[in-house]
Amino acid sequence: MHDLDLSALGGIARLAGQAILDIARSGFAVTEKEDQSPVTAADTASSGIILAGLAQVFPGLPVVCEETEDAPYAARRTWKRFFLVDPLDGTKEFIRRTDEYCVLIALIEKGSPVYGVVYAPATDTLFCGGPGIPSVRRVAGGPAEPIRAVPPAPGEEICVMASRSHPDPGLAAYLRRFPAVRQTSRGSALKLAALAMGACHLYPRLGPTMEWDIAAGHALLLGAGGELTAYDGSPFLYNKPDLRNGPFVARSFPGETIDGVSILNV
Structure with a gap:
């Protein structure tokens, strides 16, 4: 993993998030996929931006994306490293016009996640990190703030x-x-x-x-x-x-x- 410069992933996610916000402001139609889950122009626009960005920065690295047809397992099983992408996670929340949707990009190596980007466009909040890469949060493009999971204290609710x-x-x-x-x-x-x-x-x-x-x-x-x-x-x-x-x-x-x-x- 350390031979890859992953710093571009946050920028790609923010570009996709900006497209989602533009569509949210201009209005959008909701259609259904074959599995009856909702999809909007925002899903499609975000997907196109992310796939183009990944292809430019990480040429040749495979991508599995919710909004594109999956490669058959016979091909995927040979992949040692690939990206997993959800261009608009929380489409139902987006349709309801809440703030609780995000753009997701993960790097997978040998079946495990090694780096992830979670970007919330509505609040312009970017999270990123992975095992061995301490997780941080950036708000509105500001400085990286370390974040840490906190276990419950003994007897705590x-x-x-x-x-x-x-x-x-x-x-x-x-x-x-x-x-x-x-x-x-x-x-x-x-x-x-x-x-x-x-x-x-x-x-x-x-x-x-x-x-x-x-x-x-x-x-x-x-x-x-x-x-x-x-x-x-x-x-x-x-x-x-x-x-x-x-x-x-x-x-x-x-x-x-x-x-x-x-x-x-x-």
Whole structure:
């Protein structure tokens, strides 16, 4: 990874975010993809900017992008390094005109996220980092501010992040294992950014996601000292034959317990 200059990724994400904001201000239509998920001109415009930027700065490096046709696994399985891109994560939030959507670019090496960029256009907030690359936040192009995930203190109420647009039916049952819980919600991968900033402790995701939804925030969380694993504690891997993800638990600390209570599927 260190042979790549990743500093351009933030600029590419901000350019894509500016296109998203331009479309938000000018109005847009909403259509449906084959899976009945919504898509707008902002998704398409952001995708085009990111793909062009990556091709220029990192020629020849493969890209898996939500808005383009996936390469077959027979080809993908040979990739040792590639980008995972969600040009507009949180399309439902964008359509509702909230601030909780973002641009996601992740670099994957040998199935693991090694660097991630999470950019929130509405607040002009850029997050980036990865394992061995301490995570930072930049607001309105300002200086890089280090961010750090914060574990709960012994006996502290556990702050649990939940999805705003995709509630998990099994979440209430999962949370009953903890003696004191405070639940909050946020749209898109900004949930993982909140963990990385120390704004909450736990994000269990029991419902389905796609690889491009999670990879950038996963990298960011690792760079902030947090952890994300599959629900059974096994490594959460990318470039699978099926790009759908199984359940996972993201947390603001390494390990598998809080005050002796397991956070995994036990």
